[in-house]
Amino acid sequence: MIQGNSTFIHVGQIHTDYGPVAISTVLGSCVAVCLHDTKLGIGGMNHYLLPFWNNNGLQSPRFGNISIPKLIEAMLEHGSDIKNMEAKIFGGASMNIYTSDTMMIGEKNILVAREILKEYKIRIVAEDVGGLNGRKIQMNCEHGKVLLKYASRIMNS
Template identity: 70%
Template sequence: MIMDGNATFIHVGQLHVDRTPAKISTVLGSCVAVCLYDTKNCIGGMNHYLLPFWNGNGLQSPKFGNISIPKLIESMIERGADTKTMQAKIFGGAALNINATNNMLIGEKNIMVAREILKEYKIAIVAEDVGKQQGRKIQFDLEQGKVYLKYTTYSCG
């Protein structure tokens, strides 16, 4: 796997949309990143969210999946993408605390919200690497429409 240091790096609560030949990267633990790519218009984007749902308190923030995913889709549409030609790849959602109870499995809930929202928008998930007990470093190469993945011990949450 070749990771390019010139990629735009996004942190928790951020998203980035660009055109080819850009690259976008991030590091994930229990967080999830949704990578969207419009195969016709060559526009791609990635988000990085920490928690599945905004509970209505405080500001709506893209650190929540139910805010971040629609915002990523809307940002892509604003740049000229079309949901009819978008494909999704999802990564992350690691179970980093093996002693957690079912109520505390944030990674699983983060994965679930991504799948549900993408289904609502009728965007097919064409690849995923989710769950497990490992962190991930990913780089989305928009020129090739590919996501490169490396397992890591680092986690964001």
């Protein structure tokens, strides 16, 4: 883990930074997309709860289809170029073992991340998604490395 400058993000938040600093979060069925500009050492992370905004109420980065484009925009505002970006995806666990949904929310969150990154032509270089356990992640913005630790089953997103 990085000592010193670190920012923790919660559901619905997006953070971008550069240099030897870290961004971290804790995920259950939520998903975090981590972007890294390999040329400039800029990193960004989001944390979203649900895959799609349903056009009801305000657009919010709590939804993947809002959060991921906003994360990409934030990276571009820092001077990044899409062709230099790589993505890593984390989260999307099946936290409720008692539900009978054919596709659980975690799976939908993972799919929306993959689809939007594909639309933007941003390569996914790593992912640790699905399963039954939550995750704590910390991303080094300068190098794009992500440290991951699995959480216990009793965790919620």
